[in-house]
Every structure is written in structure tokens, then in C-alpha cells.
Amino acid sequence: MTTTDAAIQIHRGLNGVYFDRTKTSFIDGREGQLLYRGYDIHDLAERSTFEETVYLLLYGELPTRAQLAVLDADLKAAREIPAGIIDVIRAVQDAHPMDVLRTVMSALSAYDPEVADNSTEATIRKGIRLTSQAATIVMTHEALRNGRTPVAPSKTLSHAANFLYMLTGEEPSADTARLMDVDFILHAEHGPNASAFTARVIAGTQANLHAAITGAIGALSGPSHGGAAENVMQMAMEIEDSAKAADYVKVLREQDKPVMGFGHRVYKVEDPRARHLRERVKQLSQEREEPQWYAILEAVVEAMTPYARRGIHVNVDFYAGVIYYLNGFPPDLFVPIFACGRVPGWTVQVVEQLENNVLIRPLTQYVGPMDLQYVPIEQRG
Numbered sequence: 001m002t003t004t005d006a007a008i009q010i011h012r013g014l015n016g017v018y019f020d021r022t023k024t025s026f027i028d029g030r031e032g033q034l035l036y037r038g039y040d041i042h043d044l045a046e047r048s049t050f051e052e053t054v055y056l057l058l059y060g061e062l063p064t065r066a067q068l069a070v071l072d073a074d075l076k077a078a079r080e081i082p083a084g085i086i087d088v089i090r091a092v093q094d095a096h097p098m099d100v101l102r103t104v105m106s107a108l109s110a111y112d113p114e115v116a117d118n119s120t121e122a123t124i125r126k127g128i129r130l131t132s133q134a135a136t137i138v139m140t141h142e143a144l145r146n147g148r149t150p151v152a153p154s155k156t157l158s159h160a161a162n163f164l165y166m167l168t169g170e171e172p173s174a175d176t177a178r179l180m181d182v183d184f185i186l187h188a189e190h191g192p193n194a195s196a197f198t199a200r201v202i203a204g205t206q207a208n209l210h211a212a213i214t215g216a217i218g219a220l221s222g223p224s225h226g227g228a229a230e231n232v233m234q235m236a237m238e239i240e241d242s243a244k245a246a247d248y249v250k251v252l253r254e255q256d257k258p259v260m261g262f263g264h265r266v267y268k269v270e271d272p273r274a275r276h277l278r279e280r281v282k283q284l285s286q287e288r289e290e291p292q293w294y295a296i297l298e299a300v301v302e303a304m305t306p307y308a309r310r311g312i313h314v315n316v317d318f319y320a321g322v323i324y325y326l327n328g329f330p331p332d333l334f335v336p337i338f339a340c341g342r343v344p345g346w347t348v349q350v351v352e353q354l355e356n357n358v359l360i361r362p363l364t365q366y367v368g369p370m371d372l373q374y375v376p377i378e379q380r381g
């Protein structure tokens with residue numbers, strides 16, 4: 001094949017390209033269907049817990065009570081982070097929390113005894129540890145940058161309840177913990193999106209899980225991927241009043257800017273995860289006596305109705321931001337929360353990649369100049 005071959009088909013952004021087979025998750029973007037390991041996301045969001053979903057993703061089937069108890073104990077046992085890691089957090093505490101999480105995730109490789117073991121069993125064990133450690137990193141950083149002593153992780157609370165507990169030092173209500181639990185379930189896995197693909201590319205070189213997840217966090221930090229929840233909250237704050245939403249959207253679109261929390265590379269109907277958060281935002285806004293947030297979001301949805309014909313609907317990030325905000329999380333923690341929920345998904349993508357590994361190395365068609373004459377620097381004008 002030559003670089004001028006007219007037969008070369010370019011798939012920019014790898015849009016619509018299948019690069020492998022998977023047993024992890026199924027996404028039908030036209031029907032709005034999402035399955036983790038064959039189980040409908042609606043069943044999981046309504047009936048499962050994050051711990052059970054983690055087990056399902058990592059081991060491929062729903063756990064028995066005994067299996068779940070072992071995973072739960074492993075997650076709880078991994079919550080503490082080494083003192084050296086706390087020093088690293090302190091050293092970079094002024095950076096954006098996603099940059100901190102990425103840096104510290106990388107640093108954790110120095111402390112994991114199995115870092116170089118890429119067997120399935122060790123990768124799953126590391127994924128379990130990193131799921132817990134990521135949550136502690138984010139909450140330790142939040143405390144340190146605000147001059148507070150970090151709240152030591154609970155030894156008894158569920159993953160979601162412990163996450164909220166580390167923010168305030170107070171045990172959340174069962175309803176609040178369940179809301180966070182559902183949010184983590186909805187974010188746990190989503191096929192080869194940009195961050196999971198990054199993790200697979202890194203694993204494809206036989207690098208270790210810490211390297212793959214560090215890269216994935218970098219990919220997730222961009223506003224086209226994980227950053228949207230933060231931007232949606234910013235948008236809601238700028239709009240201030242639901243009556244102003246239509247004008248706000250109009251101005252954005254006149255500038256050809258995307259409306260955050262809308263559109264998806266795969267879903268051309270509503271993202272199936274969004275509905276589980278929509279009802280909860282409504283309820284939470286009322287409970288916290290801040291109904292304006294739900295009203296603003298719904299006014300934006302109304303203003304975006306003409307775009308639905310073109311397949312642009314709300315995605316999971318549209319409602320997530322307000323939930324985090326109403327639970328006391330500052331906006332720059334929204335993407336790290338997403339990352340904490342996604343660690344199991346990245347892990348299973350890496351496991352799948354390693355079990356049937358191939359170096360991922362696509363091509364670009366060269367369209368630049370050729371056969372240029374090298375001119376020594378002293379002769380260049």
C-alpha cells in the first residue's frame with residue numbers, strides 16, 4: 001500500500017470501527033440499550049449494588065453471597081493508602097483533582113507488590129485495590145487542599161457510603177448512599193470509549209494495569225469525555241434561572257459550541273443511564289430545597305428538542321453534575337468521581353486485552369510533502 005493509494009479508507013476518530021470482540025458490555029446506540037456482561041443496566045441500577053456490579057464485571061457472573069462477601073472484604077481492606085502516597089498528594093495538591101488522581105495513580109505503582117504481574121488473577125486483584133484506593137486518593141486530596149485532616153476510610157461502610165463519609169466525616173443517610181451507589185453502577189463500564197481504549201492501547205504493549213489506568217484517567221479528563229458533568233454544572237450556574245435557558249442555548253449554538261451533557265458518539269437516542277439520574281435529581285433538588293437546578297436542566301432539555309431529530313439527546317453526564325453538587329462535591333471533583341466509578345471497567349477491559357493480546361497500532365495516511373531537499377541550517381532563510 002502506498003501513501004497515495006486512493007483506496008485507503010480513513011475512519012477519523014475510528015468512528016464505527018470494530019477493532020476486537022468483547023464479552024464485557026453490549027451497547028446498542030440506536031435502541032439505547034446497555035448491558036454489563038449480559039445484564040441490562042436498568043436491572044443493575046434498580047436492583048444491584050456497586051460491589052455486586054464490580055464482581056459481575058471482573059468475574060463475568062453475578063456473585064453468590066459468599067463470593068460477594070470476599071470481594072467486599074477485599075475492597076474494604078484496600079481503602080488505606082500508603083503514607084508516601086499522601087506525601088505525593090500533598091506535593092501536587094494545587095493541581096486539578098484529575099491531574100492529582102492521574103499522578104497519584106501512577107505513583108501507586110511503586111507500592112503495589114504485584115505491579116509487574118499481568119496475569120488475569122493479579123490484574124483483577126490490582127483492579128480491586130485501585131477501585132478502593134482511587135476513592136481514598138480523591139477524598140484525601142479534597143481534605144488536604146482545604147487544610148483539613150483527611151477522614152480515614154471506614155472499615156464497615158459500603159463503597160458508596162464510605163466515599164461520602166470521607167468527604168464530610170459523617171455517615172450519609174441510606175438514600176444518599178444509595179444515590180451515590182447507583183451513580184457508581186452507571187459509570188462502572190462503557191465499552192471501548194476514549195479512556196478504555198487508551199487503557200487497551202497501553203495494555204496492548206504489555207505494560208501494567210497502573211500504566212493503563214493512569215493513561216485512562218488522562219483520557220477521561222477531557223471535556224469531550226468525562227469533563228462534561230463539571231461543564232454542565234457550570235452551565236446551570238451561568239444560566240441561573242430556567243427562563244434564561246433557551247437564550248443561553250441559542251447563543252451557544254450560534255457560536256457553534258456543543259451544549260454540554262448532550263450528544264454521544266454511540267447513542268443516537270437517549271443514553272439509557274440518564275433516566276436513573278433524572279428522577280433522582282428531581283427528588284434531590286426538592287429535598288434540598290434547591291428546585292431551580294432541576295428546572296434549569298429541564299429547560300435546557302426543552303431548548304434542545306430540535307436537536308433530538310438529529311440524534312442529539314442527554315447523556316449520563318447531564319444529570320450527574322447536579323447530583324454531585326447537591327451532595328456537597330465541588331465541581332472539579334465531578335470527573336474524579338466518574339473515574340472512581342470507572343476503575344472496574346478499565347480493569348476488565350485490560351484483562352480482556354491481555355487475555356487475547358495484540359499490539360494496537362493503526363495507520364495514518366501521509367498527505368504531507370515528499371522528497372524535500374535537506375538544506376543546512378546556515379543556508380535557511
Ligand SMILES: CC(C)(COP(=O)(O)OP(=O)(O)OC[C@H]1O[C@@H](n2cnc3c(N)ncnc32)[C@H](O)[C@@H]1OP(=O)(O)O)[C@@H](O)C(=O)NCCC(=O)NCCS
Pocket residue numbers: 013223224225226228257258259260261262263264265266307312315316317
Ligand atoms: C460527546 C461528543 C464529543 C460526541 O462527538 P462526536 O461523536 O464526535 O460527534 P460530533 O461532535 O461530530 O457531532 C455530530 C454533530 O452533532 C452536533 N452535536 C454533537 N453534540 C452536540 C451538543 N452537545 N450540542 C449541540 N450539537 C451537538 C455537532 O455539532 C455535529 O453537528 P454537524 O454535523 O452539523 O457538524 C459530542 O456530542 C459533544 O461534544 N458533547 C458535549 C460533551 C459531552 O456531553 N460529553 C460527554 C459524553 S458522555
